[in-house]
Amino acid sequence: MKDNVLIKVNGLKKHYNGGVVKALDGIDAQISRGEVVVVIGPSGSGKSTFLRSLNLLEVPTEGEIIFDGTNIADPRTNINLHRQKMGMVFQHFNLFPNMTILRNMTIAPMKLLKKSKEEAEKYAMELLEKVGLADRANAYPSQLSGGQKQRVAIVRALCMMPDVLLFDEPTSALDPEMVGEVLEVMKSLAKDGMTMVVVTHEMGFAREVADRVIFMDEGVIVEEGTPEKIFSSPESDRLKNFLAKVL
Amino acid sequence: MDSIIAWFNDFKADFILNFVDQQRWKFITTGLKNTLVITLLSLILGVFLGIIIAIVRSSYDKTYDEMRGGVKKFLFSLANGICRLYLTVIRGTPVVVQLMIMYYIIFASSRNSLMVAVIAFGINSGAYVAEIVRSGIMSIDAGQFEAGRSLGFDYKSTMIYIVLPQAFKNVLPALANEFIVLLKETSVAGYVTIRDLTMGGNIIRAATYSAFLPLIAVALIYLVLVIFFSKLVNILERRLRRSER
Numbered sequence: 001m002k003d004n005v006l007i008k009v010n011g012l013k014k015h016y017n018g019g020v021v022k023a024l025d026g027i028d029a030q031i032s033r034g035e036v037v038v039v040i041g042p043s044g045s046g047k048s049t050f051l052r053s054l055n056l057l058e059v060p061t062e063g064e065i066i067f068d069g070t071n072i073a074d075p076r077t078n079i080n081l082h083r084q085k086m087g088m089v090f091q092h093f094n095l096f097p098n099m100t101i102l103r104n105m106t107i108a109p110m111k112l113l114k115k116s117k118e119e120a121e122k123y124a125m126e127l128l129e130k131v132g133l134a135d136r137a138n139a140y141p142s143q144l145s146g147g148q149k150q151r152v153a154i155v156r157a158l159c160m161m162p163d164v165l166l167f168d169e170p171t172s173a174l175d176p177e178m179v180g181e182v183l184e185v186m187k188s189l190a191k192d193g194m195t196m197v198v199v200t201h202e203m204g205f206a207r208e209v210a211d212r213v214i215f216m217d218e219g220v221i222v223e224e225g226t227p228e229k230i231f232s233s234p235e236s237d238r239l240k241n242f243l244a245k246v247l
Numbered sequence: 248m249d250s251i252i253a254w255f256n257d258f259k260a261d262f263i264l265n266f267v268d269q270q271r272w273k274f275i276t277t278g279l280k281n282t283l284v285i286t287l288l289s290l291i292l293g294v295f296l297g298i299i300i301a302i303v304r305s306s307y308d309k310t311y312d313e314m315r316g317g318v319k320k321f322l323f324s325l326a327n328g329i330c331r332l333y334l335t336v337i338r339g340t341p342v343v344v345q346l347m348i349m350y351y352i353i354f355a356s357s358r359n360s361l362m363v364a365v366i367a368f369g370i371n372s373g374a375y376v377a378e379i380v381r382s383g384i385m386s387i388d389a390g391q392f393e394a395g396r397s398l399g400f401d402y403k404s405t406m407i408y409i410v411l412p413q414a415f416k417n418v419l420p421a422l423a424n425e426f427i428v429l430l431k432e433t434s435v436a437g438y439v440t441i442r443d444l445t446m447g448g449n450i451i452r453a454a455t456y457s458a459f460l461p462l463i464a465v466a467l468i469y470l471v472l473v474i475f476f477s478k479l480v481n482i483l484e485r486r487l488r489r490s491e492r
Contacts, residue, residue, distance in 0.1 A: 055397060057396065057397065080396075080399050080400070080401045081399070083396065083397060083398070083399040084398070086397070087398075088393075088394075090390060090393065090394065090397075092388075092390050094388075094390035094391060094393065094394035095394075096391065096394070096409055096413075097413070098412055098413050098416065107408060108398040108399060108400065111400070111404065111408065112399050112400065156398075157397075157398075160398060160399065
């Protein structure tokens with residue numbers, strides 16, 4: 001049987017300027033298979049840095065990240081192979097503007113998983129169908145609305161059949177009326193049992209979908225627990241303060 | 248009316264003297280051929296050199312902070328240093344001087360002046376192409392790079408499949424401009440005994456003691472070439488842009 005813990009983070013630190021700025025200052029966390037973890041916190045709290053460290057877009061200064069049994073923070077690990085299993089969705093979508101939607105979704109499976117064009121396109125179309133964008137397969141990103149772009153970005157990540165999806169403030173760059181459609185897709189993913197780590201300001205989403213909420217401030221995890229516990233009976237003053245501002 | 252006819256007759260005589268007699272037009276056509284060969288070959292060399300240097304320079308700037316030291320970092324720093332030295336020297340000296348150094352010093356034993364010119368112009372052009380391509384790579388949003396990496400592409404594949412195609416599109420006008428500059432710069436090839444287009448006109452002028460027609464003809468040919476290539480690039484550019492709308 002596979003270990004139920006998918007990602008385990010031990011003593012993760014990220015310092016800038018030789019330790020003057022401590023974006024992450026000793027994070028211990030673990031994420032189980034099928035779990036939806038939402039990371040909240042004030043801006044500058046290190047939550048995005050934490051998320052980006054999980055697939056080494058930020059190289060940690062210190063600490064371990066055990067992903068599926070391998071310490072990927074070790075320079076000797078081939079991070080590219082592990083990143084194939086960790087999809088990422090960005091605040092600004094980061095679709096490739098010079099490629100069609102379909103090409104955006106198939107380039108990685110074709111080049112990295114050596115899938116045939118037909119196979120990759122078939123799977124991509126199934127996913128597009130699910131998020132209601134099959135008719136836009138041959139459009140270019142600039143022809144899509146923000147919400148549509150983010151839905152494409154999500155299914156692009158899914159095309160690699162990842163074990164976990166990392167969301168870096170996926171709705172922060174969207175017009176308010178488009179937030180809902182993206183959250184819907186994320187909810188249905190959660191329902192399907194996808195492991196997700198979500199950095200977001202959408203407290204409604206955290207409350208409704210999260211299995212666990214992590215509250216970060218100043219580079220450390222201040223409090224974590226079920227949504228009920230975090231939102232209804234916060235313990236630390238920092239969390240109470242934060243919730244008073246955002247709710 | 249008479250004066251027009253007289254002028255026309257003069258022109259005709261001048262034309263025959265400069266281009267038809269003793270098949271002097273051949274100096275122009277061979278010259279044109281040599282100019283085009285030098286330009287195209289040195290462009291290929293220049294773009295090749297330029298892309299490599301641009302990748303070294305921009306990769307160095309992008310990843311230096313994250314490199315973990317050791318031999319690799321040292322070699323990378325060394326490569327970057329060599330590239331910078333190359334850019335400084337090549338951009339800091341006139342192309343005619345570089346051409347003559349190549350011909351009279353470095354390849355002094357070679358009599359294939361055409362190939363020497365290709366190497367000299369190619370190395371010269373490479374420096375400018377490198378900076379053009381580098382600005383193109385730097386103009387691509389860091390998010391594109393991260394998106395590529397997050398899908399599992401390594402640094403090289405991200406460059407090849409995601410960054411360079413977009414960068415190329417952005418720098419195409421500047422590259423076309425470099426090509427046109429290069430075409431005109433080859434007119435100094437006569438310094439190393441190459442019979443390019445300009446030299447061809449010069450030979451005719453020296454033989455016929457008539458300056459007007461050979462020089463104007465040479466100028467017109469350059470102009471037509473430049474207009475033709477500009478048009479070609481415009482078409483290519485439009486085709487590349489179309490995909491984004």
